[in-house]
Amino acid sequence: MDMIRRFFAQTLNLGGSTDTKSDLKVEKVIPDLSFEGFTSHWRENGFRKIVTMVGAGISTSAGIPDFRSPGSGLYSNLKKYKLPHPTAIFDLDYFEKNPAPFFALAKELYPGSFIPTPAHYFVRLLEQKGLLLRHYTQNIDTLDRLTGLAEEKIIEAHGSFHTNHCLQCRREYDMAWMKTEIFADRLPTCEDCQGVVKPDIVFFGENLPQKFYESPEEDFRDCDLLIIMGTSLEVQPFASLVQRPHPRCLRLLINRDAVGRASFVPWMNPHEQSLQYDRPNNTRDVAYLGDCDAGVLALAKALGWEDELQQLITSEREKLEKNQPQKGEEKQATTNDKEKPHSDRDDKPSSSSQPK
Numbered sequence: 001m002d003m004i005r006r007f008f009a010q011t012l013n014l015g016g017s018t019d020t021k022s023d024l025k026v027e028k029v030i031p032d033l034s035f036e037g038f039t040s041h042w043r044e045n046g047f048r049k050i051v052t053m054v055g056a057g058i059s060t061s062a063g064i065p066d067f068r069s070p071g072s073g074l075y076s077n078l079k080k081y082k083l084p085h086p087t088a089i090f091d092l093d094y095f096e097k098n099p100a101p102f103f104a105l106a107k108e109l110y111p112g113s114f115i116p117t118p119a120h121y122f123v124r125l126l127e128q129k130g131l132l133l134r135h136y137t138q139n140i141d142t143l144d145r146l147t148g149l150a151e152e153k154i155i156e157a158h159g160s161f162h163t164n165h166c167l168q169c170r171r172e173y174d175m176a177w178m179k180t181e182i183f184a185d186r187l188p189t190c191e192d193c194q195g196v197v198k199p200d201i202v203f204f205g206e207n208l209p210q211k212f213y214e215s216p217e218e219d220f221r222d223c224d225l226l227i228i229m230g231t232s233l234e235v236q237p238f239a240s241l242v243q244r245p246h247p248r249c250l251r252l253l254i255n256r257d258a259v260g261r262a263s264f265v266p267w268m269n270p271h272e273q274s275l276q277y278d279r280p281n282n283t284r285d286v287a288y289l290g291d292c293d294a295g296v297l298a299l300a301k302a303l304g305w306e307d308e309l310q311q312l313i314t315s316e317r318e319k320l321e322k323n324q325p326q327k328g329e330e331k332q333a334t335t336n337d338k339e340k341p342h343s344d345r346d347d348k349p350s351s352s353s354q355p356k
Contacts, residue, residue, distance in 0.1 A: 029248055029284040033277070038252065038286040039302035047225040047250075050126055053136040053241050054144075057230020057256060058119035058292045064109060064141055081105070092205035096167070099187060099196055106199070107182050109141070110161065115320055116143040119229055119254075121313045122296035124149050125305065128312070134219045136212075138231060138238050140201045142175075148316055157212045157238050159201040164188070168195030208237065220244040226251045230292045233260040233275075243273035251275060253287045254295035 030041045056064070081089065081101035088094040089102055124147040126132040135153050137144055140160045145151070156162075164173040171192055178199060181188040188197040202208055220226075226245050233239040242251065242260055253260065253275060260275035276282035288295040300309040 027283060029250055033282055033284070033286050035286060035288050035298075036302075038250070039299065042303060047131060049133050049222050050131045050225045050227060051133050051136070051219055051223045051245075052123050052126070052227045052229065053231065053238070054119070054123070054229045055138040055231025055238075058117060059114070059139055059141055059143055059230070061117045061119075061291070061293050062114040062141075062143060064114055064143075087204060090201070090203045092203040095198065095203060096196075099198075103182055103187065106161075107185075110179060110182060114141065114143060115317060116147045117293055118309065118313060119292040119296050120144060120147050121316065122300065122309060123147070124316070125300075125309055125312055127153055133223060134215060136238070136241060138235065140199075146316075146320060148319075155209070155211050155215055157202070157208055159199070159209065161199045161201065163200045164197050165200060166190035166193060166195045166197050169193045171197075173197055212237075216241060216244050220246070220249075223249050225249065227254065228252065228260070229254045229295070231255065231259070232257070242275060247284070249284065251285045253277065253285070253289075254292055254299075255287075255289065256291060258287065258289055 030037060032038070032040070081104065083089055083101060084094070089105060095102055120143050123132065123135050123144065127135075127149055132153055134155060135144060135149060136155045136157055138158050140156070140158055142160050142162055144154050144156075145162065161178065162175055164175070164178045165171065166173075169190060169192055171190055173188075178188055178197065181197075189195065190197055220241075223245050226242065226249060228242060228251065231239070233242065239260075245251065258278075261277070261279070262274040275285045275287075277285040277287040288298065297306070297309070300306045
């Protein structure tokens with residue numbers, strides 16, 4: 001009854017005390033949960049074990065569309081593929097029947113055509129400073145890898161184009177082989193069994209990589225800051241990561257939209273773990289609502305890291321430009337590679353029926 005009374009008192013001003021402060025005696029992790037208060041705390045006290053979780057919003061400034069934005073999102077621009085529904089392009093059952101639309105889209109979005117954004121490089125800067133425990137990403141674009149971020153730090157929850165497997169015999173093919181096939185407008189087929197070779201992107205109907213399930217327990221046990229960027233927090237089980245940190249771990253959201261907050265549940269359940277920024281019972285959540293790049297640049301400036309971040313961006317982008325072949329060279333390489341498959345014939349088929 002007390003929980004019901006508190007719900008009506010706090011939402012409708014009915015029954016009993018309407019003094020929010022008397023009903024919600026919360027102990028904040030830091031005194032000021034504004035963005036300015038958070039950055040001040042970071043400057044003075046620091047964080048040592050940071051986990052980041054990101055979505056498509058950190059890649060949009062690179063030219064890669066997100067999935068759900070009305071009008072500009074990927075799902076709003078798939079009419080030319082004549083799909084039964086937009087999400088069919090990432091549906092395993094549909095792919096097995098008709099893989100052509102996916103590979104046509106993959107040619108438009110294929111890694112190598114885009115460069116990492118300031119938000120990507122901010123994560124790399126955290127690693128350089130020895131502060132990054134783990135980087136969880138929903139993105140399949142491999143831009144995290146292009147920053148130089150160590151592979152053991154990355155968990156690609158929804159897979160990526162980095163590796164590819166035959167759906168029938170499980171033979172593995174590398175990224176260069178797949179790129180050659182896609183840009184030659186060929187359906188990637190296995191050289192051993194002629195089955196379709198699919199990038200190790202997690203489609204609807206497939207399991208997430210085992211690392212996604214094994215790592216959070218250790219990663220979040222001692223995490224003192226979770227940074228959430230560019231995600232709608234609508235896709236499970238990825239979105240559930242926000243609930244993994246212990247109650248004294250601060251959570252920073254850098255996102256264009258206000259996401260991750262429950263509507264009435266927090267009033268009914270004192271143990272609710274949804275984000276609570278801008279709410280009276282907030283104890284640990286901070287939000288920067290705006291562009292992800294603007295958010296990390298503001299954060300870097302507040303921490304005195306602005307020059308370091310810019311130097312990192314400049315030096316790493318110069319490396320990428322040097323390693324990128326010129327258009328003529330790329331065309332010649334693609335032509336030559338048609339007779340030179342980039343696969344390892346000694347690879348044994350995976351024991352799992354799902355891509356890693």
